[in-house]
Amino acid sequence: MSVSRPTRFHQLRDSYVQISKYVRAQLQQKHPSPGVKCASLCARRYSSTVALSDARSDKGSEAEVARDGAISTTSQRWSRLSEKQSACLKRFERSALNGSRITTWDSLASIKLDTDKQDAGAVTICGYITSQRSAGKFEFLQLVNPRLDRAVQVICSKEKMKRPAPGYTDDAVNGQAQPRNIETEIRGHTPVQIIGSVVRRAAPPKKRGQAESIHHLEDQQSSILDKLDPFVGQIGLLPHVEIQAESIFPLNTFPADLVAKCDTAFPPESRHLQFRTDHELRSRIRLRSMVASKIREGMLKKEFDEIETPLLFKSTPEGAREFIVPTRRKGLAYALPQSPQQYKQVLMASGVSRYFQFAKCFRDEDLRADRQPEFTQLDLEMSFAGAEDVMAVVEDIVRNFVWPNVPNISPLRNATSTEASLEGQNWSPQEASKFPRLSYEDVMTRYGSDKPDTRLGSEIHPIDGWLPDNVVSMLTSLEEPIVEVVKIEMKGAHPSAAARFIRSFLDAPTSALYSNNPAGMPGISVYDPSKPLRGLASFGHEAAARIEESFEPEPGDIFIIQTRARAPFAGGSTVLGNLRRDVLQSAISEGFIPAPTGFAGLWVVDFPLLSPTEESEPGQGGLAGICSTHHPFTAPQKGQDLSLLITDPLKIIGDHYDLVINGVEVGGGSRRIHVADMQELILRDVLKLRAERLEDFRHLLNALKSGCPPHAGFALGFDRLMAMLTDRASVRDVIAFPKYADGEDKFVKSPSLLTAEQLATYHLAIRDSAEAKAPPPVSIKA
Numbered sequence: 001m002s003v004s005r006p007t008r009f010h011q012l013r014d015s016y017v018q019i020s021k022y023v024r025a026q027l028q029q030k031h032p033s034p035g036v037k038c039a040s041l042c043a044r045r046y047s048s049t050v051a052l053s054d055a056r057s058d059k060g061s062e063a064e065v066a067r068d069g070a071i072s073t074t075s076q077r078w079s080r081l082s083e084k085q086s087a088c089l090k091r092f093e094r095s096a097l098n099g100s101r102i103t104t105w106d107s108l109a110s111i112k113l114d115t116d117k118q119d120a121g122a123v124t125i126c127g128y129i130t131s132q133r134s135a136g137k138f139e140f141l142q143l144v145n146p147r148l149d150r151a152v153q154v155i156c157s158k159e160k161m162k163r164p165a166p167g168y169t170d171d172a173v174n175g176q177a178q179p180r181n182i183e184t185e186i187r188g189h190t191p192v193q194i195i196g197s198v199v200r201r202a203a204p205p206k207k208r209g210q211a212e213s214i215h216h217l218e219d220q221q222s223s224i225l226d227k228l229d230p231f232v233g234q235i236g237l238l239p240h241v242e243i244q245a246e247s248i249f250p251l252n253t254f255p256a257d258l259v260a261k262c263d264t265a266f267p268p269e270s271r272h273l274q275f276r277t278d279h280e281l282r283s284r285i286r287l288r289s290m291v292a293s294k295i296r297e298g299m300l301k302k303e304f305d306e307i308e309t310p311l312l313f314k315s316t317p318e319g320a321r322e323f324i325v326p327t328r329r330k331g332l333a334y335a336l337p338q339s340p341q342q343y344k345q346v347l348m349a350s351g352v353s354r355y356f357q358f359a360k361c362f363r364d365e366d367l368r369a370d371r372q373p374e375f376t377q378l379d380l381e382m383s384f385a386g387a388e389d390v391m392a393v394v395e396d397i398v399r400n401f402v403w404p405n406v407p408n409i410s411p412l413r414n415a416t417s418t419e420a421s422l423e424g425q426n427w428s429p430q431e432a433s434k435f436p437r438l439s440y441e442d443v444m445t446r447y448g449s450d451k452p453d454t455r456l457g458s459e460i461h462p463i464d465g466w467l468p469d470n471v472v473s474m475l476t477s478l479e480e481p482i483v484e485v486v487k488i489e490m491k492g493a494h495p496s497a498a499a500r501f502i503r504s505f506l507d508a509p510t511s512a513l514y515s516n517n518p519a520g521m522p523g524i525s526v527y528d529p530s531k532p533l534r535g536l537a538s539f540g541h542e543a544a545a546r547i548e549e550s551f552e553p554e555p556g557d558i559f560i561i562q563t564r565a566r567a568p569f570a571g572g573s574t575v576l577g578n579l580r581r582d583v584l585q586s587a588i589s590e591g592f593i594p595a596p597t598g599f600a601g602l603w604v605v606d607f608p609l610l611s612p613t614e615e616s617e618p619g620q621g622g623l624a625g626i627c628s629t630h631h632p633f634t635a636p637q638k639g640q641d642l643s644l645l646i647t648d649p650l651k652i653i654g655d656h657y658d659l660v661i662n663g664v665e666v667g668g669g670s671r672r673i674h675v676a677d678m679q680e681l682i683l684r685d686v687l688k689l690r691a692e693r694l695e696d697f698r699h700l701l702n703a704l705k706s707g708c709p710p711h712a713g714f715a716l717g718f719d720r721l722m723a724m725l726t727d728r729a730s731v732r733d734v735i736a737f738p739k740y741a742d743g744e745d746k747f748v749k750s751p752s753l754l755t756a757e758q759l760a761t762y763h764l765a766i767r768d769s770a771e772a773k774a775p776p777p778v779s780i781k782a
Contacts, residue, residue, distance in 0.1 A: 095251050097193055099124055105145040108152065109224075111198055111241055122197050123243065126251075127151075129190045130231040134158070141186070143194065143243070144232055148282060151229065152238045153201065154194060156245040185250045188231045189260055189276060193249040201242040233262040233279030268746035271737060284734050288722050291402055292358060295378060298401035302393060304354040304380065309343035311336060311360065316696045317689065318631050321364040323373070326762040336362035339715060341633060342700050344381040345672055349708035356380040358718065364743075369730040370664065370720055373743040377667070381713035387655055387671050390712045391603060394659060394667065395435055398601070406725050435659070439606035444569040448484075448577015450604055453663025455596035456584050460486045460576055461550075463561070466543040472563065476520025481563035485547065486580050493556040493592050495528035495535065502526065502558055505586050517575050523561040527553040558583070568650070570611050581663075599724075602660045609636050609654030610686070630656045632682055633700075634670040645686050659716070666721045669714030676704035 078086060103123040127143045130151070134140075141154040186192065224236035254260075266273045274281055296306070315322055315335040325334040337343075340359045347355050359379040365371060382389055443452050446459045463485050467475075472483060490498045502524055505511055515521050527548075528535035536544035536559065547559060560583070562576035587593040610626045626649060628634060636642060637655045644651050655671040673679045680701055683689045722734040732738035740746055759765065 091253075094249070097126070097251070098195075098249055102126060102193075105147075105150055108198065108241070109150070109238055122195070124193065124195050125243070126191070126193045128232070129154075129186050129192050130188050130229050132186070141245075142229065142237075143192070144229065144235060148232045148276070148279070149235055150224070150238065151235045153242040154196070154245050155242060156196075156248060185253055186248070187254050187256060189254040191251040193251060194243060194245050195247040195249075196243045196245040198241050199244055201240060228262070230261050230263075232277060233282075235279070268740055271747040275736075281733070284722070284726050284728070285736055287406065287726065288718075288734055290405065291722065291725070292718070294401045294405045295397055296358075298397050299356045299380070302354070302396075304356040305352060306357055307347060307352065307355050308357055309337070309340040309347075309359065313337040313343075314696065316342070317693055323362045323364050326764060328761055328763075330763040338363050339377070340379050341631060342697075344379060344713060345633065345700060345708075345711065346703045348381055348383045348672075348674075348711040349703040349706055353383045354381075359715075367739065367741060367743060369732075370723070372719065372731060372735065372739050374739070375731070376718040378716040378718055379713070380715075381711055383709045383711045385712050386710070387605075387657055387669075387712055390669055390714050391657060394669075394714050394716065395601075398659075402721070402725075403599075435601040435603050437603040437605055440604060440608070441569065441606065443602075443604055444574065444577070448486075448574040448580055449663075450572045450607075450658065451660045451663055451665040452577075452602070453581075453596065453600070454602060455598065455600045455662065458486055458488055458580060458584060460484050460580065463543070463547075466539075466546050467561070468540045468543070471523070471538070471540055471543070475523050475561065476563040478519065478563055478565055480566055481520070482566050483561065483563050484576055485559055485561045486576060487551050487553060488558040488560065488580075488583055488587065489554070490556040490558060490587065490592050491594070492554065495526050495530070495556045498556040498558055498592070499526045499528075501587065501590060501592060502583070505583060511582075514575065514579050519565065519575050520563045522576070522579060525559050527555060527557045527559065529555055568608075570608075596662075599661055604658040604660055605656070606637070606653050607656040607658075608650060609634060609652040609656070610649045612650065626650065626687065628687070630654060630668065630670055632687060633672050633679065635673045635678075645682070649686055655712075657714075659714075661721075662724055664720055664724050665717070666724065667714055667716035669712065671710070671712040674704060674708045674710050676701045676708075679704055 081089070101124060103125045105125070105127075108123065108125065125143070127145045128148070130142045130144050132139060132141045137158055139156050139158055141156065142151050143154045144151045225239040227235065227237050229235045260266075260273050260277055262277045262279070264273075264277060266277070268274075275285075299306070312325060312334040313336065315324065315333070318338050318341065320338050322338060323336040325336060327333060337359075339361050340357070344355055357379050359377055360374060361377055362374050364373060367373070380390070380393070382393070438446075440450055443450055445462075446452070447454070448460050461484065463483050467483060472481065475483075490501075493501070506515065506524070523538060525536050525538055531537070533539075533541065533544040534548060536547060539547065539559075539561070547553075551557075551559075553559070560576065560579060562574075562579065564574055564576070584593065588595050607629050609629060611629045613625055613627045634654045634656050636645070637653045640652060642652070656668065657670065658668040659666050673682065679697075680694070683694050683697060719731040719735060723729070723731045726734060728734060732740070737745060737747055744750070754764065754766075
């Protein structure tokens with residue numbers, strides 16, 4: 001019997017069967033029977049659930065432990081603080097505002113409540129608590145708005161005053177509430193946030209002798225009751241509503257031992273309290289802001305671009321002493337700008353046609369009532385323009401953007417008018433066409449000053465040849481002097497009273513300079529019909545007769561005769577001009593003459609381009625013995641023989657113009673030199689600046705060489721303007737933080753001493769005064 005050999009097919013089939021058995025056996029080991037499989041799955045699910053529950057339990061325990069640890073850590077941190085530190089942090093935590101929906105005072109003033117609606121709903125409002133009073137179970141508080149110009153009455157029960165506001169606890173930081181009595185923390189000037197409801201208020205009874213007036217808001221129909229708050233001064237009380245307080249949050253405290261009322265006089269060191277208690281000071285500063293915004297509005301309408309120029313400049317000899325700012329680079333320093341003059345001329349060469357800015361300027365000069373070491377000026381410049389263009393812009397800004405926006409201001413009037421006050425009339429642009437113009441020669445001749453207050457009258461008159469030679473020789477030792485006289489009208493004062501007044505004036509220590517001046521002492525007589533030659537005998541018979549005929553004096557009028565050298569005018573005033581001004585001011589202060597009112601604008605033009613320097617006034621530091629009357633960039637007027645610049649420079653008239661209002665020089669400007677060669681000639685050949693000083697202006701000369709167009713500009717002293725508008729004698733009264741004697745800021749106590757580290761950083765050393773040389777004198781003409 002033969003055995004057949006297996007085919008390839010059978011071999012493959014047997015291999016497949018064996019492989020299948022093997023795979024099934026392996027699967028059987030991994031996956032048991034259905035019953036076993038179900039039990040195993042349940043066991044696995046149970047164990048997973050238990051594990052998850054245990055994990056969650058563990059995590060909860062960990063969170064509790066972490067929280068307990070955090071609390072313990074926080075407590076430990078606070079326990080390490082001193083009592084003072086802890087109290088400080090808690091007070092600060094309470095001082096934050098609560099909530100974001102704060103009711104505005106404008107919306108509060110606009111609330112209308114009729115007889116049917118007594119409650120306007122809940123409000124959250126902020127301000128200062130000032131006066132407060134008790135009545136029965138209630139406390140009546142006066143809440144003043146953050147601007148300190150409006151107020152509303154707040155009513156709060158005494159029970160609520162003694163109960164802390166929600167969240168207002170002594171331990172607000174760590175959450176352990178310890179009630180605090182906020183009634184003890186609310187004193188005058190306390191800033192607070194109040195939550196309550198607005199209700200209708202009955203008309204308050206008017207106290208006897210209380211000065212109050214009611215007016216309506218311009219943009220609302222609500223009435224405002226003007227009254228004097230004893231803490232902050234004049235305020236407007238909202239008389240138709242009041243607030244019933246639910247919660248009061250003091251946001252800070254005011255010292256209990258500090259009396260700060262509107263009749264308290266604070267020194268400059270407490271400037272912040274001056275602001276808080278003096279409503280007139282606040283009004284002046286706000287008026288300053290408003291006038292600045294109106295001027296800016298006008299300049300932008302005239303297509304001027306407001307461009308800021310750098311404050312870190314370089315030292316250049318413009319005429320005033322500079323403030324130097326040292327740097328860490330040895331031997332190098334900046335200088336604060338006396339004005340943006342050079343930068344704005346470079347802007348004209350850069351293609352900017354009309355520029356302006358409210359510029360900060362710095363000059364290291366002695367302080368006066370109208371002068372600060374740092375001051376603000378409205379600075380402007382125009383390309384392709386001359387003096388007439390600039391004067392027209394400035395006059396329009398003053399007339400149409402300043403005066404109409406200053407409340408209770410008297411109108412402009414002609415500068416040569418000496419008539420009675422125009423107070424009470426409404427100003428309109430049609431009242432006067434333009435400010436009158438007088439030349440420098442005219443104002444010096446007629447008023448003895450280049451910035452006269454023309455409202456006062458009392459012009460100066462020459463009387464050469466009127467007085468006998470022996471009388472003139474008693475007045476002065478000058479050869480062939482100019483003799484001048486001024487009549488002070490005493491408005492009907494008795495001659496004896498006028499004589500006592502002028503005698504007292506001359507005896508005052510401040511008048512010693514008039515009796516001892518180099519030009520000679522003044523000759524003074526009082527017109528008195530009861531005396532020989534009517535009181536003018538000291539002038540001689542002929543002079544007395546001519547004076548009486550020419551001036552038609554009234555009894556009590558004072559005549560002052562003064563001599564001066566026969567030479568062209570120089571500087572800003574004469575001896576008689578200063579004496580005239582001071583006598584008139586003294587007569588006004590003592591009630592002999594009524595104080596002038598209204599505003600008198602005047603352009604003073606035709607100043608000499610150059611003036612002789614004195615030993616104390618070297619000007620630009622040149623070697624020619626002359627200096628620029630304005631600054632070295634002023635152009636000479638057209639139509640003159642410019643060869644005189646080299647042969648007789650003092651005869652050249654500059655294209656320079658000053659704006660004078662009420663005796664205050666509020667600004668000045670000029671047409672500029674726009675040709676580089678001409679500017680260099682003035683600096684080098686006329687002023688004779690040293691070569692190294694000339695190079696200080698190389699940046700400007702290079703700009704002028706680049707096709708710079710003709711241009712002119714002006715600088716309006718904004719501080720002086722505001723002092724004049726608010727009738728203040730000193731610019732300090734219209735500056736938020738002014739400087740006082742020696743340029744000191746008494747509030748922050750600057751300037752301060754340099755430390756050794758600062759001296760080393762800036763490569764500086766302090767020399768003893770004996771070793772230090774006296775600083776060079778500097779011109780004040782700029």
